[in-house]
Amino acid sequence: MLTERQLLILKVTVDDYIESAQPVGSNQLSKKSELPFSPATIRNAMADLEKMGFLEKTHTSSGRIPSQKGYRYYVDHMLTPRPLPKQDILQLQSIFDDKIAETEQVIKRSAMMLSELTNYTAILLGPDVRKHTVKKLSIVPLGSDSAVAIIVTDSGHVENRVFAIPPGLDPSDIEKMVNILNERLTGVLLNDLHIRLEQETLSIFRQHINRYAELFSTFRQAVVVPHEENVYYAGKLNILKQPDFHDIHKIRSLMDVMEESKHIPMIMPHGSLGLQIRIGSENTLSAMEDCSVITVAYAIGEEQTGSIAIVGPKRMDYKRVVTLLDTLSGDLSKELTRLIRGK
Amino acid sequence: MLTERQLLILKVTVDDYIESAQPVGSNQLSKKSELPFSPATIRNAMADLEKMGFLEKTHTSSGRIPSQKGYRYYVDHMLTPRPLPKQDILQLQSIFDDKIAETEQVIKRSAMMLSELTNYTAILLGPDVRKHTVKKLSIVPLGSDSAVAIIVTDSGHVENRVFAIPPGLDPSDIEKMVNILNERLTGVLLNDLHIRLEQETLSIFRQHINRYAELFSTFRQAVVVPHEENVYYAGKLNILKQPDFHDIHKIRSLMDVMEESKHIPMIMPHGSLGLQIRIGSENTLSAMEDCSVITVAYAIGEEQTGSIAIVGPKRMDYKRVVTLLDTLSGDLSKELTRLIRGK
């Protein structure tokens, strides 16, 4: 077990390193008012902490830096959350200032604000479009041979896709079709749309519409909602601000990984409640072994719908980021719930 | 004037430097079969070229690199376009392979393909949404107090915005309103929409709709088409691949500039016909003084509607990029014209 003093020294060391990005030495620490010990005493304690694996040296005669285990301990036991400075609270609130009514807008602005306040990279996962339900379907012909299919969801999201109309089709058939579709498919989850389309409407089309088969199959292609996740980034370039990242190859592979949306589930695994901190190699992706990622979910109504992640160096200002994320996830949940409920 | 030999040496020097990214020395050049001269002769010629400002040295006893003037001359007089390798042509064609019907999709894919084929950054400017005309307006209520306004353009583009409905409004009024709007505003340029809205519809609303003022003003806010340009990037990270960019601060300011859409008009000035090459400080933005930008416009029908830019180091493979852009701008114009004409 760690003694009181060791705890204190570990904490101050981590704090100092987070702030300065420089290995921390015993002399330096002994000058701090929280540590009224001589450098020698601190040295002893630091040597112990190193033996136990909480601290590391970059070379024989260097100061100490926290090890992964050290960060872990710090994060698990030493994060005494301080209230957010007023300044920050005001800024966070300003996201919701002008009465924007769109979920997407709110999420985008949140991402930007977070990256600005932290100087790290923010990744926000929006609500999964496929869990929304159909509010209205419409088809707008653009000319003789193409048309736009438009799906409006209950959340106000609009999906649209241009598709080719089979040549020589009666325009009135399209109108009939849209009516049938709306009658039968309103309220259906976007995710189930392609299945329900077949189940609910194919047989009716057969009865009412000439050459239903062609029209049906083109239209079906048009309404397949893309599987793509709803990802918003902000502050991708903040990585370049961190002194921890000097190696251009590491930066590249890190940025590469973050751009690729297929890696998103690895960066911010779904389904976990509350706030999660993953430090260094605790991340699944090897490109992120020098990073820490803090994730938190937010909800609309009772259902957990999206998550927020902050990606920064292991030497991240955990305290600040945790408080920011805690606050924002709450505010965001409240605001988005309000938005949706209104409808 | 430049002698035959000086011309040849300038060309080979530039070519070599473009390929190797290393200062070019006289010994190296004399080994090439195109240059059957002794190193000393080449040295003399290079010294002349340096005096005339076409070449530079990085230090007293280094090889030469092309100066900005050198690149300019190379680009103006020495770009003998070779036909594109089959491989590349096939790849370019593949953009149009599956019959996508959407302009945006085609442009996005073009950007990706270009960045992949060149290893530089591609920026594509899509057709200006505000020059499209209204095909159909509709309003889909989401609940008691909000609705989505949807504008479909003749090109198949869909703009949508959620807005708040003034409380206690009669739903039938909305329907009336949509009818009036469609009757009066179909065919209007998106750019003129907010003016025409007032001119054409306000007085009619007054006659037919209760509490028209409130409804009108909220709706007007919803249809203001955002001024935002239609920009697609691809291969932003390719900058990190170039050995020319090692300074992390330069990279940062360059990427910063490219992200900011307000800088786009500076990067790719509008209105110029044909292919344009801007080298180093010929670019307006100081962050791009180490870059070259090649721009070309493409057209839909007769009207020039968008442009393509490739951003890379001054030591760019001009020959290849020029040929690629030439080909693509042609293909893109043809394909997009076909798409639009169909409608």
Next chain:
DNA sequence: TCTTAGCACTCGAACCATTAGAGTGCTAAC
């Protein structure tokens, strides 16, 4: 007159030695 061989010269990159300084671990005194 143009070309080229020869040579002295310059400069950067790499290597080494030296030094200063910051930090350590250990021992012994308080």
Next chain:
DNA sequence: GTTAGCACTCTAATGGTTCGAGTGCTAAGA
């Protein structure tokens, strides 16, 4: 148990040396 003192270690910075690639100039050769 704490701390002063000291020998020790390692990095970073400095300066000198060497090597090699490249140059410019001169003079000889075609």
